[in-house]
Amino acid sequence: MAETLDLSMFVRRHEGTAHMDLAVGGIGCAACIRKIEGGLKRLPGVIEARLNFTNRRLAVDWREEELAAADVIAALEDLGYPAHPFQPERAEAEEARHMRWLVKCLAVAGFAAMNIMLLSVSVWSGSLDMSQETRDFFHWLSALIALPAAAYAGQPFFQSAWRALRTRQLNMDVPISLGVITALGMSLVETASHAHHAYFDSATMLLFFLLCGRALDHAMRRKTRAAAGNLAALKAEFAHRFEQSEVVRVPAAALKSGDRLLVRPGDRIPADGVVLSGTSEIDESLVTGETARRGVIAGAAIHAGSVNFSGTLTMRVTAAGAGTLIDEVERLLEKAVDAKSRYVRLADRAARLYAPVVHATAALTVIGWLAAGASMHDAIVTAIAVLIITCPCALALAIPAVQVVASGTLFRAGVILNSGDAIERLAEVDTVIFDKTGTLTLPEPRVANAAALAPDLLERAARLALSSRHPLAAALAREVRERTPYDGAIEEPGQGVRAMIDGAEARLGRPAFCGIAGEANDEPGASTIAFSHAGRSVTLVVRQKLRADAAETIAELRARGLDVIILSGDRPAAVAPIAAHLGVVDWRAGLNPAEKIAAIEALKGEGRRVLMVGDGLNDAPALAAAHVSLSPVSAADITQAHADAVFLGERLAPVLDAVRIAAHARRLMRQNLWLAVVYNAVAVPIAILGYATPLIAAAAMSGSSILVTLNALRVRARNAPPSGRSRAGQLATASVP
Amino acid sequence: MNVLVYLVPMALALGLTGLAAFLWSLRNGQYEDMDGAALRVLQDDDVSMERD
Numbered sequence: 001m002a003e004t005l006d007l008s009m010f011v012r013r014h015e016g017t018a019h020m021d022l023a024v025g026g027i028g029c030a031a032c033i034r035k036i037e038g039g040l041k042r043l044p045g046v047i048e049a050r051l052n053f054t055n056r057r058l059a060v061d062w063r064e065e066e067l068a069a070a071d072v073i074a075a076l077e078d079l080g081y082p083a084h085p086f087q088p089e090r091a092e093a094e095e096a097r098h099m100r101w102l103v104k105c106l107a108v109a110g111f112a113a114m115n116i117m118l119l120s121v122s123v124w125s126g127s128l129d130m131s132q133e134t135r136d137f138f139h140w141l142s143a144l145i146a147l148p149a150a151a152y153a154g155q156p157f158f159q160s161a162w163r164a165l166r167t168r169q170l171n172m173d174v175p176i177s178l179g180v181i182t183a184l185g186m187s188l189v190e191t192a193s194h195a196h197h198a199y200f201d202s203a204t205m206l207l208f209f210l211l212c213g214r215a216l217d218h219a220m221r222r223k224t225r226a227a228a229g230n231l232a233a234l235k236a237e238f239a240h241r242f243e244q245s246e247v248v249r250v251p252a253a254a255l256k257s258g259d260r261l262l263v264r265p266g267d268r269i270p271a272d273g274v275v276l277s278g279t280s281e282i283d284e285s286l287v288t289g290e291t292a293r294r295g296v297i298a299g300a301a302i303h304a305g306s307v308n309f310s311g312t313l314t315m316r317v318t319a320a321g322a323g324t325l326i327d328e329v330e331r332l333l334e335k336a337v338d339a340k341s342r343y344v345r346l347a348d349r350a351a352r353l354y355a356p357v358v359h360a361t362a363a364l365t366v367i368g369w370l371a372a373g374a375s376m377h378d379a380i381v382t383a384i385a386v387l388i389i390t391c392p393c394a395l396a397l398a399i400p401a402v403q404v405v406a407s408g409t410l411f412r413a414g415v416i417l418n419s420g421d422a423i424e425r426l427a428e429v430d431t432v433i434f435d436k437t438g439t440l441t442l443p444e445p446r447v448a449n450a451a452a453l454a455p456d457l458l459e460r461a462a463r464l465a466l467s468s469r470h471p472l473a474a475a476l477a478r479e480v481r482e483r484t485p486y487d488g489a490i491e492e493p494g495q496g497v498r499a500m501i502d503g504a505e506a507r508l509g510r511p512a513f514c515g516i517a518g519e520a521n522d523e524p525g526a527s528t529i530a531f532s533h534a535g536r537s538v539t540l541v542v543r544q545k546l547r548a549d550a551a552e553t554i555a556e557l558r559a560r561g562l563d564v565i566i567l568s569g570d571r572p573a574a575v576a577p578i579a580a581h582l583g584v585v586d587w588r589a590g591l592n593p594a595e596k597i598a599a600i601e602a603l604k605g606e607g608r609r610v611l612m613v614g615d616g617l618n619d620a621p622a623l624a625a626a627h628v629s630l631s632p633v634s635a636a637d638i639t640q641a642h643a644d645a646v647f648l649g650e651r652l653a654p655v656l657d658a659v660r661i662a663a664h665a666r667r668l669m670r671q672n673l674w675l676a677v678v679y680n681a682v683a684v685p686i687a688i689l690g691y692a693t694p695l696i697a698a699a700a701m702s703g704s705s706i707l708v709t710l711n712a713l714r715v716r717a718r719n720a721p722p723s724g725r726s727r728a729g730q731l732a733t734a735s736v737p
Numbered sequence: 738m739n740v741l742v743y744l745v746p747m748a749l750a751l752g753l754t755g756l757a758a759f760l761w762s763l764r765n766g767q768y769e770d771m772d773g774a775a776l777r778v779l780q781d782d783d784v785s786m787e788r789d
Contacts, residue, residue, distance in 0.1 A: 030777075030779055033780070034780055052769060053770055053772045053773030054772045054773060055770075103763060103768070104763065107756055107763070111752055111755070111756040115748070115752045118748065134741070137741075141745065141749075145749075
């Protein structure tokens with residue numbers, strides 16, 4: 001197919017050189033770096049090719065007049081790597097900048113904490129025979145380091161605290177900022193009055209520990225974001241657009257309303273629109289969940305994500321008009337997202353409880369000491385010591401530490417989180433709702449009777465299927481082991497494909513084409529194709545197939561005490577056998593998007609926390625309405641955007657893993673909060689009584705932080721994925737259909 | 738104790754040098770691809786590897 005590929009929307013030009021960023025799939029080992037970079041640099045005109053192995057992205061610069069963008073992709077494909085250009089999203093660039101800022105703050109805080117500790121340890125150990133001048137000198141030196149360092153490295157906390165206070169809210173950063181500022185202020189005053197104790201080390205160490213937590217949290221979030229971005233880029237579709245007299249292949253993202261497109265059999269329809277000419281059957285299972293195909297003629301409305309089955313169509317891209325499915329889905333989505341009450345995260349709930357208690361304790365300490373006859377100065381110093389020692393180092397690390405480890409564990413299990421509080425919400429789930437088509441079943445149809453066929457015949461049929469573009473052949477081709485098509489295969493449109501294999505003619509296609517009487521097949525959604533070779537012939541039934549571990553996963557979900565419900569847009573006749581096979585009693589079929597939402601709202605009304613798992617366009621509003629949602633990576637784009645997490649691969653087990661890991665993570669979050677409470681219960685009385693020397697403060701703070709971090713690591717130890725389905729990092733980039 | 742007059746500034750200067758070096762490496766993009774850097778070091782750029 002000699003057709004032009006227009007990638008101009010992804011290419012950035014600068015003085016004759018062009019630059020493009022690509023997401024690359026299938027990278028598994030170190031040799032790939034050299035293979036890709038070396039292979040590209042051999043192309044004429046390529047100036048620089050640099051692969052980022054961490055996020056599987058490639059940056060290429062080339063001289064425009066010598067090479068086209070499409071050649072770069074073709075070269076990568078020849079090397080064996082699927083690649084798709086993408087535009088780095090603004091949000092991603094923003095996050096990269098934020099990450100760099102956090103790391104800079106971390107570096108400054110680390111430098112300050114270490115150098116001040118060097119001075120502080122000398123003061124503590126030599127306090128008996130150190131002259132007052134030397135001690136003052138050390139304190140002033142500490143102040144010189146601590147004040148500018150805290151002013152710089154504390155910014156993430158100060159800014160966030162200020163934002164919260166301006167909207168009259170409390171978050172964890174308010175007590176943190178207050179603790180740091182009062183500690184520094186008091187130490188400065190004490191230093192000026194030649195006192196024994198200064199807390200510069202505590203303040204900077206606190207910032208250092210907390211910034212470690214923030215930076216790790218952010219790094220993990222960026223990692224999952226990058227993986228999700230790659231999946232989206234590699235999944236992106238191309239469209240064949242009429243431009244003057246020729247057909248040009250363009251990325252679907254470049255389509256505009258009014259474009260005229262050519263859609264061949266086997267292609268996915270790249271945009272919403274209207275059929276201009278041609279007749280065909282389309283498979284809308286990704287849109288409505290319906291497995292039976294729909295016949296379309298000129299004038300019919302068709303949706304992005306449907307697969308064109310039989311005939312070639314020309315279509316016009318249209319914006320979503322009133323009354324179309326996509327319009328209804330968007331309207332419902334808006335409502336569902338609005339109605340979703342803002343979830344209050346565990347950390348914020350803890351902060352709301354914690355801040356008033358601590359500040360009241362500090363105030364009571366002042367009053368108590370004044371009542372006991374202490375001087376104003378001593379009373380205030382003790383109160384500030386209380387603030388410093390309760391400064392929520394352990395509390396502020398308790399949740400992010402678990403969050404980081406849990407999202408890493410989920411990532412390895414093949415679950416990519418979209419939203420930050422998904423783990424907490426997943427842990428609360430008591431009801432799981434599954435969509436059927438594409439969620440319980442595999443997204444593409446498969447050969448249903450593969451096990452009953454002679455393996456050698458099946459292999460030959462599947463290899464022959466590689467030569468055909470028909471969707472049924474594509475389903476058959478998934479069974480193949482050797483991915484080299486036969487030479488000289490000829491496709492006869494509307495009939496099938498034939499080739500000479502080992503001296504005898506092999507035919508694959510309609511039963512009549514293969515010379516067999518077609519068996520009557522009136523099962524909706526299932527299709528029959530035949531294969532004949534050297535006098536032998538088989539009939540293959542192609543239809544939606546359950547994910548291999550669906551029954552097992554659902555049984556385990558129920559064993560955990562969760563209710564399982566199926567809500568499908570497909571006909572009852574198609575849903576009933578699957579529900580019966582899985583042992584799910586509670587199922588409903590033939591639902592439209594509004595009815596799915598209504599069903600979820602009814603469950604929410606009973607006080608249930610619903611996890612919705614779905615992939616179709618029709619599931620998008622239901623996903624947004626549910627307490628928390630998951631979707632397989634094959635889901636429609638809008639649907640995936642509204643899911644709290646995306647799971648990879650052909651198995652359903654990630655759903656179970658997500659629920660299990662989240663529940664364990666939440667248990668550890670709670671434990672960590674209790675650890676922080678216990679720590680405070682021990683440390684606060686010491687501080688109130690006035691025994692909290694800087695040495696005790698430093699030891700208590702680092703001890704409690706290390707304790708909660710170690711506790712968080714248990715998520716990882718317990719949920720190590722069994723061998724065989726791990727390495728999501730590679731899966732994330734390799735297994736995109 | 739006079740030894741402190743030059744030992745303390747020296748310690749601080751060393752720390753600041755480390756900080757500056759880290760900030761430079763950050764700006765230089767050395768933390769952009771941590772996994773790749775670990776693998777690139779194993780490559781023999783001067784030996785031809787094109788056997789396959």
